[in-house]
Amino acid sequence: MLHKTRGVVLKYFKYRDTSIIAKIYTEEFGLQSYIVNGVRSARAKGKIALFQPLTLLNMVVYKKASSGIQRISELNCSTPLNSMPYNVVKSSIGVFISEVLYKCIKEDEPDNSLFNFIHNTILTLDHQKEINLNFHLIFLIQLSHYLGIGITSTNQFMHINNSDKLEKLKELSKSDYNSKHAITNSLRRAILNDLLQFYKTHIDIAGEFKSIEILRAVLK
Known part of the structure; x- marks a missing residue:
């Protein structure tokens, strides 16, 4: 049929x-x-x-x-992407997003909320005129709710002995894709590592995230 x-x-x-x-x-x-x-x-x-x-x-x-x-x-x-394929930062974030989705989505059951979130995420990244360098961090935090492992507060990261990092995580958890936060590259990398470790703790993920190296090369 x-x-x-x-x-x-x-x-x-x-x-x-x-x-x-x-x-x-x-x-x-x-x-x-x-x-x-x-x-x-x-x-x-x-x-x-x-x-x-x-x-x-x-x-x-x-x-x-x-x-x-x-x-x-x-x-x-259905909707051609106008800028993502031709912008190295956007395309690198896109590669990361696709790898996370591939590794984390296991279900062959429909989930309209998750599908719409993914669809809107892609279009938002493609349409952004000024790229949010924290886009991938906000994506991970928001995606966690659709996967049932929701990052709801920094209490889930109390093992982090870094007040700056905890404060930025708190800000990011309340942000959308257009929110602007001044985060140094080193701190952005550290937050990404903590978020991915959170995912690995709660989801059976095979192998490492290969696209991280691409992000590290372009997000400076």
């Missing part, structure tokens, strides 16, 4: 010579795996671009309860 759904691409893996398996978070079915044949062939004419991380899609998909890997009947980009 065919179903219409919106989707957000999280990651794809090469499969055989010309195909891929795409991990897409969908509005109707949660996290799904889709096999896409021939998309890496010369005849595909750049269709692989539709499967870059954080691409926003309109999809018509098959859904078989007995199959772990589904198929796509039709798809198109």
Whole structure:
């Protein structure tokens, strides 16, 4: 049976010579795996671009309860990203966001609130004229609530023996993506490490976050 759904691409893996398996978070079915044949062939004419991380899609998909890997009947980009692919800071934050989502989302059940949060996060990052260098920190704090491990107060970080860090965490926990906070690069890195450690403590996360090195290189 065919179903219409919106989707957000999280990651794809090469499969055989010309195909891929795409991990897409969908509005109707949660996290799904889709096999896409021939998309890496010369005849595909750049269709692989539709499967870059954080691409926003309109999809018509098959859904078989007995199959772990589904198929796509039709798809198109629902909202092209105008600045993120061409801005090194935005694209680096985007790579980090996609990796966090891929590692943390486990459920193949729909969650409209989580989907809308992810969708709005991507569009907000793309539309920002002045990039908020704390965007990824605010994202982690806000995402934690949708994953059921909500960071609600700095009491969860009382092991941190640094008053400046605790005060900034408190400010960030009450912030939106457009909030401005003066945070030094070294303190920003330290807060990121603490937030990711919090995630690892509460969620079964495989491996390390590889995109951290990219963030460290561009957020100076």
